[in-house]
Amino acid sequence: MSKSGSPIIKDDKEENVKIVVCIKQVPDTTDVKINPETNTLIREGVASISNPFDEFALEEALLTKEKHGGEVHVISMGPPQAIEVLKNALAVGADKVYLVSDRAFAGADTLATAYTLAKTIEWIGGVDLVICGKQAIDGDTAQVGPGIATRLGIPQLTYVSKVKEINVEKKKIVVERLLEDGREVMESTLPALMTVVKDINEPRLPSLLGIKKAAKAQIPTVTAKDICVDENRIGLKGSPTWVWKIFSPEARGGGEILKGELTEVVPTLVNKLMDMKFIK
């Protein structure tokens, strides 16, 4: 498809916020189970869903647009059936969606994925803010967000739990980041990329009208040729890491139910715990 925008640095006169949200289609890992006899994954009937963290990313984009004006573009990299998550995005109010799909992208690890998504964002052009979920629930790497920011040469704000201020004119954003032991308030220049945690908002549900509109929408596909990628940096060829072995985690032993009257069971439990010497 043809190029729609200008380079990533946009005209200073524009005050609206141009946002790109990255969404990954993932298997609902709740349903992924191991067959204990064959030690393989049972995938039958496993639904594909939008990565839950990405729904917070999309909601934050929509809230930002409602407050400041602007456009929300959503991209998803994956096989053709990933259009489902893009339809969901349209149904809740995304302005434009693109499926980033090409056999040449297959087998990408986080380095190649981040490169491909960054090239797509450059191709969209004029972007002020990129929003991703903190991580995807299938791979749990949390590496693609920082990877995209680094490829684009823009600051990264990870684990964001609150956006306190966005000022496109002054090219400034202030966010709160959720760390292990507290919250850090950080100021950054724009354009920037942020990854968000669940605490940031409550994603809206699509309206009936939105669902109808999305169902009819034609979703454009962006291919390797469109975004002018270096073919040595995409797909399996552009990936430094590869999966050597997949196996089942060691089954957790246990399942000992302490039976009897509580007046006996509770002291038994305390004995067992005190024996571990972790209680000081």
Added chain:
Amino acid sequence: MAKLIIDPETCSGCETCIPSCPFGALSMKEGIAVVDEKCTYCGACVDVCPVSAITLEKDEKAVTIDTSAYKNVWVFIEHERGKVSNVSFELLGQGRNLANDLGCQLCGMLFGDKVDDFAKEAVAYGAEKVYVIESPVLKEYRTDPYACAAVNLIRKYKPEIVLFGATTQGRDFAGCVATTIEAGLTADCTGLDIDMEKKQLRQTRPAFGGNIMATILDYPNYRPQMSTVRPKVFPMPARDGSKKGEIIREPLPMTEEQVRTKVLEFVKGAEAVNLVDAEIIVSGGRGIGNGENFKVIRELAGLLGAAVGASRAAVDSGWISYEHQVGQTGRTVRPRIYIACGISGSIQHQAGMKTSDIIVAINKDPEAPIFKIATYGIVGDLFTVVPMLRDELKKRLGR
């Protein structure tokens, strides 16, 4: 481009490969297995095919770098608010094993403002060399100056392996560094060892919410091999204050004006113990019923010096704030003892706590899935059991 080839002549139609695919890319068509565009060339099906009908054709990766120029195991010494993170010491402990297997040195990589004491600590925990960059710009962790410092050091000294803690800081940092130097990075590892034949780092990590484990390797034309490693997976090594190490100092090629972010404020969490560092966690779930009832959990946690956790159900009901959430959309924890009260134990919750050493489950419902993974289970009303447990512990601990 890579190809997964299924030889229709050899395929016996046994369907063994179908469930082996983590991505659901295989199906049966007219009695033989076929692959679709969901294939990521992971190779899981190749190994399970009993008749060897599946082959994975990969592009030849020409070795374009001199792998032998890359030496030594490096550990990023992470610190926050005046204290080195325990995970950095744990990594020095495991880094020692890797360095011994490779016959190379173990080194620390340390950034900050006036961090001599931390460099000494890294030596005491086993680093033979510590590469130090000091500058007021590096006083607190920020991606720009830290990544600039690391990228310059790595390009100059060429380590073979670089390890980071899989903390918020380590994951923010490693993602930027690996992308800049275009190296492989494996996230959140729970196992690290050396393939002695190929002298390669084997990085094992959970995926799909902990339902499968994957061992990841780096192609030989990418170095260093980099990983973030989950805290509390490797034991703390012994500290030896008499050890001597070399400190190598380098300047930071970045000024404050070049840094695009500023830390305006840090607000410490209200809880005394945070979930990630906690040795003991007491968690409450749907069975707690309301926000006020969390005091039952807090009392037991307070007595044990434990952190307070919660299931998604409790957080989504507004009974307790999100920073307490354990599980797939919350935090992953690995305490010595995890006490789950009124938590049924959904797959998502388990993904965040399944690797705790000891799991204690207290639940009314004997069928709750949490009992299947609990080391010790008590079937009963948490509002009866938890106070009894508290009183019994009080008595034993003399508090």
